[in-house]
Amino acid sequence: MTAPDPSRLVCARCAVPLSPGKVTVSYMGSSFEVELPRCPRCLRAFVPEDLALGKMAQVEQALEEK
Amino acid sequence: MPLERQRVQDLEARCIEEQPPACTAGCPIHLDVRGMTDRLRTGDMAGGFAIVARFLPFPGILSRICDHPCELVCRREEAGESVRINDLERACVDHGYKASALPRLQRAQKRRKVAVIGAGLSGMTAAQDLALKGHEVVVFEAERHALPRIRAWKRPPLPEILIETDLALATAAAVTIRIATAVGRGLDIAPDRLLTDYDAVFLAAGAKASIVLAGEFGVSRAQDGRPEIDPLTFGTSHPKLFAGGSLRYTPAVYSPITSTYDGRCAALSIDRLFQGASLVANRDGQGPYPTRLFTRTEGYPPLPALPAANPARGYSAAEAQAEAARCFPCHCLECIKVCDFLAHHGSYPKRYIREIYNNDGIVKGARKANRLVNSCSLCGLCEAVCPEHLPMGDFCLEARQSMVGQGKMQPSFHDFALQDMAFSTGEDCSLARHQPGFTKSAALFFPGCQLAGSSPDHVAAVYAHLCDRLDGGVGLLLGCCGAPARWSGREALFRDTLETLAGQWRSLGRPDVITACSSCFSLLRTHLPDMTVRSLWTTLERTGLPAGVGLPHRTAPQGAVLAIHDPCTTRHEPDVRASVRALARLKGLAVTEIGDPELTSCCGFGGLMSFVSPRVADLTLDRRAAAGSDDFLTYCAMCRDNFARRGKRALHLLDLLFDTGGDPASRADPGFSSRQENRARLRQRLLASLWGEAPEPSTDAQPAVHLADDVRDLAERRQILMTDVRAVIVHAEESGDRFLDGDSGHFLACLRPRTVTFWVEYAPCDDGYQVFGLYSHRMTVGPEGRP
Numbered sequence: 026m027t028a029p030d031p032s033r034l035v036c037a038r039c040a041v042p043l044s045p046g047k048v049t050v051s052y053m054g055s056s057f058e059v060e061l062p063r064c065p066r067c068l069r070a071f072v073p074e075d076l077a078l079g080k081m082a083q084v085e086q087a088l089e090e091k
Numbered sequence: 092m093p094l095e096r097q098r099v100q101d102l103e104a105r106c107i108e109e110q111p112p113a114c115t116a117g118c119p120i121h122l123d124v125r126g127m128t129d130r131l132r133t134g135d136m137a138g139g140f141a142i143v144a145r146f147l148p149f150p151g152i153l154s155r156i157c158d159h160p161c162e163l164v165c166r167r168e169e170a171g172e173s174v175r176i177n178d179l180e181r182a183c184v185d186h187g188y189k190a191s192a193l194p195r196l197q198r199a200q201k202r203r204k205v206a207v208i209g210a211g212l213s214g215m216t217a218a219q220d221l222a223l224k225g226h227e228v229v230v231f232e233a234e235r236h237a238l239p240r241i242r243a244w245k246r247p248p249l250p251e252i253l254i255e256t257d258l259a260l261a262t263a264a265a266v267t268i269r270i271a272t273a274v275g276r277g278l279d280i281a282p283d284r285l286l287t288d289y290d291a292v293f294l295a296a297g298a299k300a301s302i303v304l305a306g307e308f309g310v311s312r313a314q315d316g317r318p319e320i321d322p323l324t325f326g327t328s329h330p331k332l333f334a335g336g337s338l339r340y341t342p343a344v345y346s347p348i349t350s351t352y353d354g355r356c357a358a359l360s361i362d363r364l365f366q367g368a369s370l371v372a373n374r375d376g377q378g379p380y381p382t383r384l385f386t387r388t389e390g391y392p393p394l395p396a397l398p399a400a401n402p403a404r405g406y407s408a409a410e411a412q413a414e415a416a417r418c419f420p421c422h423c424l425e426c427i428k429v430c431d432f433l434a435h436h437g438s439y440p441k442r443y444i445r446e447i448y449n450n451d452g453i454v455k456g457a458r459k460a461n462r463l464v465n466s467c468s469l470c471g472l473c474e475a476v477c478p479e480h481l482p483m484g485d486f487c488l489e490a491r492q493s494m495v496g497q498g499k500m501q502p503s504f505h506d507f508a509l510q511d512m513a514f515s516t517g518e519d520c521s522l523a524r525h526q527p528g529f530t531k532s533a534a535l536f537f538p539g540c541q542l543a544g545s546s547p548d549h550v551a552a553v554y555a556h557l558c559d560r561l562d563g564g565v566g567l568l569l570g571c572c573g574a575p576a577r578w579s580g581r582e583a584l585f586r587d588t589l590e591t592l593a594g595q596w597r598s599l600g601r602p603d604v605i606t607a608c609s610s611c612f613s614l615l616r617t618h619l620p621d622m623t624v625r626s627l628w629t630t631l632e633r634t635g636l637p638a639g640v641g642l643p644h645r646t647a648p649q650g651a652v653l654a655i656h657d658p659c660t661t662r663h664e665p666d667v668r669a670s671v672r673a674l675a676r677l678k679g680l681a682v683t684e685i686g687d688p689e690l691t692s693c694c695g696f697g698g699l700m701s702f703v704s705p706r707v708a709d710l711t712l713d714r715r716a717a718a719g720s721d722d723f724l725t726y727c728a729m730c731r732d733n734f735a736r737r738g739k740r741a742l743h744l745l746d747l748l749f750d751t752g753g754d755p756a757s758r759a760d761p762g763f764s765s766r767q768e769n770r771a772r773l774r775q776r777l778l779a780s781l782w783g784e785a786p787e788p789s790t791d792a793q794p795a796v797h798l799a800d801d802v803r804d805l806a807e808r809r810q811i812l813m814t815d816v817r818a819v820i821v822h823a824e825e826s827g828d829r830f831l832d833g834d835s836g837h838f839l840a841c842l843r844p845r846t847v848t849f850w851v852e853y854a855p856c857d858d859g860y861q862v863f864g865l866y867s868h869r870m871t872v873g874p875e876g877r878p
Binding site: 033034035036037048049050051052072077078081082085090091 | 834864
């Protein structure tokens, strides 16, 4: 599988292309603002695989160790 | 609940890796021989000299004349000859000498005056040590030179320049040597004057002169007139007078290193006297002693010592490097040699214990040792090979329990395994029944969750066989013994799980429990002492095998043998292991051992290792798989499946006893999703076939979900179950919440059923959905916690 290009993603519910936007991510009581592709109408965000398994996993581990 | 300091200290003390090697322990002044050879091995002569100069007060002299007791105890002697340690010291001086490596002069808080009687090795050592600490030292020598005995050395004579170079440090540290100055009543200096003019006196004038002087100082003396000397402090009955050197051990042969030792110990006492410190505290390791360090020497091919091409000149730098390479060097590390987990973290148990203890006490800040604590398989191999039987696994488990107790266990470590356990103990999988047609049970078959998940057909076949062969009714108990809860440190959950099991057992009339899994066997026996627990293997040895079924290893070539892999939980169960071998013999199988069965290792599942450190678990498994080239025969479903997962052909004993057809050694690892489905189906199937209870028809039809093999492997590695994949797709299709990839035409959707968000890339196909990718994260996204 090749990772999907976020700029080619469309929110199937709203039929709108995703565009970058500020989104809050939270874990173990800590929150951060990150820029993620999201639907400008319903605001649902897409978490790409490399982010989930890379930086996000690192932050999860760091927060779990605290 | 947190780890106890005393317990930690007791365990730390049992790890002997930090004990000195035999040479260092046997050296009166504990020269770091291993450190020296470590440097010489790489050709670092200056580094070698820096170590020599740190320990030897007169490196040029001692490296040539030391009586080297170290070589008597060198362990290389058991594989060839002792390392020529003294010759290596000389090579350090000859090829690595650097004045900058010599000890530095310190400043004393309060400068005191010390008189030393006799400029031999002991007197000069004490003088130099005290002068380097900033004290004012005057040495009185009756002869015309300092170190008269060394200057007269005959075997062979030492170059004058070497002696003067060594004495230069003492001179630079402002030691005053008054030659041709005899101490004694009626001689150049009266003894009484020394005791009044100086803060301390060290008597090191050899036996003859010292006997006279001891009388004149008026100190307690032995029958032969020598002063009585405290062997620890080198003090005499006069608090300011210390004594040592050859006077102490004559008429034994002169020992340069012993005289040096005496001077060094006396200097330490005198410095402590000046500081008002205890003269006796913390001197346990003073002087030569036998080390506790264990070193296995069997594996080293014997090597003779390397002779110097020119013995008079000593080793060249290249010769010294080659000779130093014969030093093993001595270490214990028995556990590190056999355990990938312990090796992976780069140190050894003593340090790990301290790291784990410190980790346990962290209030604010990152707990960096969490993974260390939770990666151990708890298999007990390290304890079995440890010369002191240090139970590292027990300690890791205690540390986990402490983490859980403090609310500090990392959720991502064990969530998946605990959810799997919850499924096994839940209503879809668990069952407790008397044998059909019976109202009581003499025995109760408990196959365990992993056998039910891996090969449900075997569970059904074994149960039928036991019902056939055992009298009084054989009940069936499906569920889990709680091992995952125990291993994850969740002691309360473990007790609850056990109690549920014990309740079911009691309700069936407390029958004898027959376990197929050795983890269940060991946990139930340890934690439910009222329960009579037997192994399936000892039971089958007694009942006999089903007639006519089960085949010898059908696909193996003629004469092939099976190597028995014992699960790590049978390490201390010789009866179980013997039964397994007896059953194999009954089937006419040729079996072989993989080393000592008590030193078997884990398949990576134990202690939930593979969930926390999958890479280390694979290393552990691969090492075991490589220990035997034959197909493995095991009797743990998890061991068998794990070997299969890593491409090692492995059979379960039940594959041979209850024929299931095909080539069982090549059966693929079913994986977590299939194991769950197998457990649930087994329960339904047995309920229907044995107890005539048809399952309730499922109301919601599940869509078919297809995964290519590589995607299925990905799901296993990423701990994503098919039930979760299906739930994501069903939710996306019902709610319409999904993204469409314009390039591929695939949908991307997510769902967070519990504590993890699962993402699935999929597309509809003819009879359901094709999955192309899946991953997960634990963070929540967006203000409402979605996805």
